Amino acid sequence: MKKSAIDNSFKWFCFFCAGLIGLLMLGFFIQLSLNSKQVWEVFGWRFLISSEWDPVAEKFGALPSIVGTLSTTLIALLIALPLALAAAMFLVHAAPLIRSVLGHAIDLLAAIPSVIYGMWGLFVLVPFMQNKIQPFLAETLKIHHIPVVGRFLAEDYYNGFGILTGGLILAIMILPYICAILRDVLQMTPPMLREAAYGVGCTRLEAGKDIIIPYGIRGILGGIFVGLGRALGETMAVLFVIGNIMEMPQNAFSGSTTIAATIANCFPEADGLQRSALFALGLILLLMSLFIQILAQSYLRAATAHRGE
Amino acid sequence: MQKKKLFWRKLANHIFRFFSLLAVLLATTAMLVIVTHVIRAGSKALSLNFFLNPSKPYGMPDSGIANALLGSIMITLGAALLATPPAICAGICLSEFRDRPKITAALRFSANVMMGMPSVLVGLFVYTLIVVPSGHFSGLAGSVALAIIMFPVVMRTTEDMLDMVPYALREASLAIGMTRTHTTLRIVCRSARKGLITGILLALARVSGETAPLLFTALFADSWPKDYFSGPTPNMPVLITEYSTNSPFAAMHQAGWGAALVITVLVLTLNIGTRIMFREKRHAT
Numbered sequence: 001m002k003k004s005a006i007d008n009s010f011k012w013f014c015f016f017c018a019g020l021i022g023l024l025m026l027g028f029f030i031q032l033s034l035n036s037k038q039v040w041e042v043f044g045w046r047f048l049i050s051s052e053w054d055p056v057a058e059k060f061g062a063l064p065s066i067v068g069t070l071s072t073t074l075i076a077l078l079i080a081l082p083l084a085l086a087a088a089m090f091l092v093h094a095a096p097l098i099r100s101v102l103g104h105a106i107d108l109l110a111a112i113p114s115v116i117y118g119m120w121g122l123f124v125l126v127p128f129m130q131n132k133i134q135p136f137l138a139e140t141l142k143i144h145h146i147p148v149v150g151r152f153l154a155e156d157y158y159n160g161f162g163i164l165t166g167g168l169i170l171a172i173m174i175l176p177y178i179c180a181i182l183r184d185v186l187q188m189t190p191p192m193l194r195e196a197a198y199g200v201g202c203t204r205l206e207a208g209k210d211i212i213i214p215y216g217i218r219g220i221l222g223g224i225f226v227g228l229g230r231a232l233g234e235t236m237a238v239l240f241v242i243g244n245i246m247e248m249p250q251n252a253f254s255g256s257t258t259i260a261a262t263i264a265n266c267f268p269e270a271d272g273l274q275r276s277a278l279f280a281l282g283l284i285l286l287l288m289s290l291f292i293q294i295l296a297q298s299y300l301r302a303a304t305a306h307r308g309e
Numbered sequence: 310m311q312k313k314k315l316f317w318r319k320l321a322n323h324i325f326r327f328f329s330l331l332a333v334l335l336a337t338t339a340m341l342v343i344v345t346h347v348i349r350a351g352s353k354a355l356s357l358n359f360f361l362n363p364s365k366p367y368g369m370p371d372s373g374i375a376n377a378l379l380g381s382i383m384i385t386l387g388a389a390l391l392a393t394p395p396a397i398c399a400g401i402c403l404s405e406f407r408d409r410p411k412i413t414a415a416l417r418f419s420a421n422v423m424m425g426m427p428s429v430l431v432g433l434f435v436y437t438l439i440v441v442p443s444g445h446f447s448g449l450a451g452s453v454a455l456a457i458i459m460f461p462v463v464m465r466t467t468e469d470m471l472d473m474v475p476y477a478l479r480e481a482s483l484a485i486g487m488t489r490t491h492t493t494l495r496i497v498c499r500s501a502r503k504g505l506i507t508g509i510l511l512a513l514a515r516v517s518g519e520t521a522p523l524l525f526t527a528l529f530a531d532s533w534p535k536d537y538f539s540g541p542t543p544n545m546p547v548l549i550t551e552y553s554t555n556s557p558f559a560a561m562h563q564a565g566w567g568a569a570l571v572i573t574v575l576v577l578t579l580n581i582g583t584r585i586m587f588r589e590k591r592h593a594t
Contacts, residue, residue: 025423
């Protein structure tokens with residue numbers, strides 16, 4: 001009798017601990033909603049589409065931060081995804097020694113704290129962008145003279161900071177994450193399938209494109225979403241290089257801000273309505289990353305369920 | 310005709326393989342470039358005084374990072390102490406008690422989702438949860454923030470590690486009359502011990518460089534971390550941020566690089582050391 005009492009209380013204690021995770025998630029929602037109530041009452045849905053951010057006039061809008069977040073994330077993904085996929089394909093096929101050395105190197109790249117990326121971005125990447133990359137893009141290639149899309153890509157004025165630099169540093173950061181997940185997913189392809197593809201005369205590219213990627217597509221999507229989630233919520237790396245300008249960005253060279261960077265930058269000095277606006281931005285970020293994470297997890301779970309066959 | 314087609318296919322394949330190799334090289338060069346730059350710029354700042362003296366405002370001689378290093382260690386260890394016991398119990402719940410599969414599946418899902426929570430939001434959460442009610446920033450609040458980040462990571466690795474313990478072991482233990490509690494703690498957890506320690510240490514390595522949650526919780530101070538429970542506590546990540554963004558002085562930048570080098574070396578050593586020491590368990594996954 002006594003034994004079962006101990007067992008029961010241990011079990012309930014464990015359930016309680018596991019329940020903490022659910023409580024935490026609810027807590028995030030409740031806290032952000034409560035603290036941002038004031039802003040929703042004052043601005044309503046206009047908060048989402050207004051691009052003003054004027055603490056003196058007490059006018060706040062989330063649009064510049066949202067646009068900055070989405071555009072840096074998009075740039076990061078456009079750069080990182082093809083590289084990560086190609087690198088993962090290489091790692092899957094590489095000789096065991098090369099695979100383990102490079103695989104570990106990529107794992108370590110994921111372990112470097114983001115503030116180091118930010119600092120490196122500020123002191124090395126920003127001057128490099130200002131002196132080399134941006135003049136090349138703007139003056140040599142003149143990409144802002146491309147019709148229609150050109151004016152979103154670049155302008156003649158640049159100082160190294162901005163969306164492009166932020167996206168680039170995010171790409172460097174999320175590359176190892178995506179690569180590690182894609183590598184694991186690609187390795188799950190049954191060897192039999194792969195060998196059968198080679199057996200009928202496929203080249204590596206064809207086997208990869210037609211057999212391995214379709215087989216692991218759910219896992220690949222999951223990996224992409226995990227990387228996307230990291231890029232969305234990343235604070236420090238972006239904060240250092242984005243320029244922290246609370247205006248609608250005009251093109252990829254404009255200084256801008258992201259939701260996470262705005263919170264980190266303004267929160268310590270903010271009070272009253274501005275603080276509430278920052279909590280509202282937090283709520284938007286929470287919803288965005290929750291959505292992405294749920295997509296990521298359901299795809300990854302579908303991929304592992306697939307493995308059981 | 311046939312030959313030409315094969316030629317194009319092979320060409321595409323070669324281009325693809327070249328691109329793959331390039332991608333891998335690019336990723337690893339990026340790492341090498343960043344790490345070598347941190348080493349080059351950081352090593353100039355290193356000296357014995359740098360490790361022994363506390364940080365001081367600009368212009369004072371013999372400034373160092375000793376207080377921030379100590380504060381960071383206190384905050385991170387505090388986080389580990391707060392997060393580890395409940396996280397392991399939560400992992401046990403997911404792995405050992407399978408009589409409510411729907412609830413455990415939901416909890417596992419939320420843990421996975423929580424692992425991707427933007428860390429700046431954790432900072433906001435702890436700010437309203439602890440800093441506002443208590444009326445002051447504190448190292449403890451920083452620890453709580455890092456603990457919240459660690460919790461789902463340790464929980465999930467615990468579950469994965471316990472899942473690898475063979476069922477026969479549990480059955481044997483129960484058959485000789487041990488209780489479920491004893492079986493779980495003394496047999497299952499003990500045989501998965503290496504994996505659990507690896508999980509905890511890797512989570513620790515991950516949070517020790519987290520900056521965003523500390524900005525609103527531990528803050529920073531140019532003093533020794535004696536107010537862990539009641540006042541701003543110096544720590545490495547915020548020191549790096551302060552020195553590199555809020556200061557125009559080259560000396561501060563250099564100290565920032567020194568701190569960056571120290572934290573990178575610590576995180577990578579912890580990471581590599583853990584992986585080497587507990588290698589075979591990692592490979593079993």
